[in-house]
Amino acid sequence: MFKSNPDDAQNVHDLREMAKKRLPKWLFEFVDRGTEDEVALRNNRAAFERIKLKTQVLVDVSKRDQETTLFGKRHDMPIGIAPTGAAGMLSYKGELSLARAAKAANIPFTLATGSTTSMEDVAKQVGGTLWFQLYMWSDVRLSHMLVERAKNAGFEALVVTVDGPVNTNREYNTRNGFTVPFRYNSKNTLDVLKHPGWMLGVLGRYLLTTGMPRRENYPTELKERYTQVSAAERKTRNDSLSWDDLQVLRDMWPGKLIVKGILTPQDAERAIAKGADGIVVSNHGGRNFDSSMAPIAVLPSIVDAVGHRTTVIVDSGFRRGSDVVKALALGAKLVLVGRSTLWGATVAEDVGVARAIQFYREEISRTMAYLGCRNVSELNRNLIEYTETPHLPLSM
Numbered sequence: 001m002f003k004s005n006p007d008d009a010q011n012v013h014d015l016r017e018m019a020k021k022r023l024p025k026w027l028f029e030f031v032d033r034g035t036e037d038e039v040a041l042r043n044n045r046a047a048f049e050r051i052k053l054k055t056q057v058l059v060d061v062s063k064r065d066q067e068t069t070l071f072g073k074r075h076d077m078p079i080g081i082a083p084t085g086a087a088g089m090l091s092y093k094g095e096l097s098l099a100r101a102a103k104a105a106n107i108p109f110t111l112a113t114g115s116t117t118s119m120e121d122v123a124k125q126v127g128g129t130l131w132f133q134l135y136m137w138s139d140v141r142l143s144h145m146l147v148e149r150a151k152n153a154g155f156e157a158l159v160v161t162v163d164g165p166v167n168t169n170r171e172y173n174t175r176n177g178f179t180v181p182f183r184y185n186s187k188n189t190l191d192v193l194k195h196p197g198w199m200l201g202v203l204g205r206y207l208l209t210t211g212m213p214r215r216e217n218y219p220t221e222l223k224e225r226y227t228q229v230s231a232a233e234r235k236t237r238n239d240s241l242s243w244d245d246l247q248v249l250r251d252m253w254p255g256k257l258i259v260k261g262i263l264t265p266q267d268a269e270r271a272i273a274k275g276a277d278g279i280v281v282s283n284h285g286g287r288n289f290d291s292s293m294a295p296i297a298v299l300p301s302i303v304d305a306v307g308h309r310t311t312v313i314v315d316s317g318f319r320r321g322s323d324v325v326k327a328l329a330l331g332a333k334l335v336l337v338g339r340s341t342l343w344g345a346t347v348a349e350d351v352g353v354a355r356a357i358q359f360y361r362e363e364i365s366r367t368m369a370y371l372g373c374r375n376v377s378e379l380n381r382n383l384i385e386y387t388e389t390p391h392l393p394l395s396m
């Protein structure tokens with residue numbers, strides 16, 4: 001209903017523009033923006049602009065593939081879908097769209113703790129390579145219940161996010177009236193009314209079927225409507241957690257354990273010492289700590305320290321296939337994308353997500369051709385050149 005045609009988009013920036021038109025401002029900004037002065041958000045992109053790639057000419061690159069082996073499993077592309085709690089708010093049952101498109105593309109999909117579709121439903125209805133993202137809560141009993149459920153539902157990896165010890169400071173949410181718990185006021189109600197496509201196609205559809213989306217993975221005592229977090233908020237604080245809590249998870253979890261939100265070689269070492277099989281070098285897409293370093297900038301030092309002992313994954317700000325190629329050349333094994341596939345889901349559910357993935361596929365392939373590389377194992381640091389750029393990009 002009132003949907004844009006994702007075929008009209010030429011890249012993920014276009015999908016973002018289409019999503020911007022469809023969504024109420026408070027929801028669009030909740031996804032799109034960073035935190036405080038949004039320095040980290042801009043710096044994530046600027047860091048890519050400082051990295052150039054060296055071309056190699058007259059190499060037969062007529063047969064190229066992007067196959068990637070991760071934890072012993074083959075995937076068709078070196079990207080995966082990052083955990084994002086808001087998918088089900090952007091599009092009706094958005095997590096299912098993300099999971100289906102990931103399965104069709106043979107790439108991993110990470111389901112967020114805060115998702116509005118339960119992990120059991122995603123596993124049962126879709127399957128594919130499924131990872132479960134866990135926020136550890138101070139009430140560890142509740143977190144451990146989630147881990148048990150993820151194990152029983154057959155998730156292959158547990159992605160433990162560690163970069164949010166306290167709530168972040170996203171002032172625009174307050175300004176937009178997107179507060180927790182959510183309170184309808186004339187401003188945000190008018191905002192919804194001005195976006196009938198989303199109001200009828202997402203909100204209306206929920207109201208006619210399951211009711212307002214809730215965080216379906218939360219234990220019953222915390223399972224409130226998505227827009228109300230009062231009780232959950234109290235129990236889900238996690239500023240008292242330590243590496244020992246990770247050790248407990250390692251002992252409980254038989255599958256792959258991935259620690260998300262690492263930005264220094266020292267923390268990478270600590271994660272490995274606790275038995276992590278992989279790490280995600282991430283600053284949460286510039287959403288949490290505004291003075292954080294750009295993941296693509298710190299990636300080489302982390303790969304140098306632990307790359308031979310663990311699987312290094314990276315995210316935050318990847319918008320082009322060439323961004324992905326830069327990370328692989330610097331030693332990452334996989335890139336997670338967050339907002340790009342969310343924009344795809346917003347614009348056209350499964351088809352929109354597939355379109356976002358298609359952009360990465362085509363751009364990675366094109367970049368590899370310019371670099372004279374036929375497969376991802378040929379990407380290496382000799383292809384990298386650092387330069388200074390005179391300006392910061394203004395968006396994303």
Ligand SMILES: Cc1cc2nc3c(=O)[nH]c(=O)nc-3n(C[C@H](O)[C@H](O)[C@H](O)COP(=O)(O)O)c2cc1C
Pocket residue numbers: 030031032082083084085086112113114133161260282283284285286287315316317318336337338339340
């Ligand atoms: C709307 C939104 C919700 C997110 N929710 C979560 C979450 O629940 N858990 C988590 O570990 N990361 C979450 N993230 C961070 C992503 O997993 C990922 O680190 C980030 O989006 C990558 O940056 P990118 O959006 O620039 O690709 C969220 C990101 C966005 C944009």
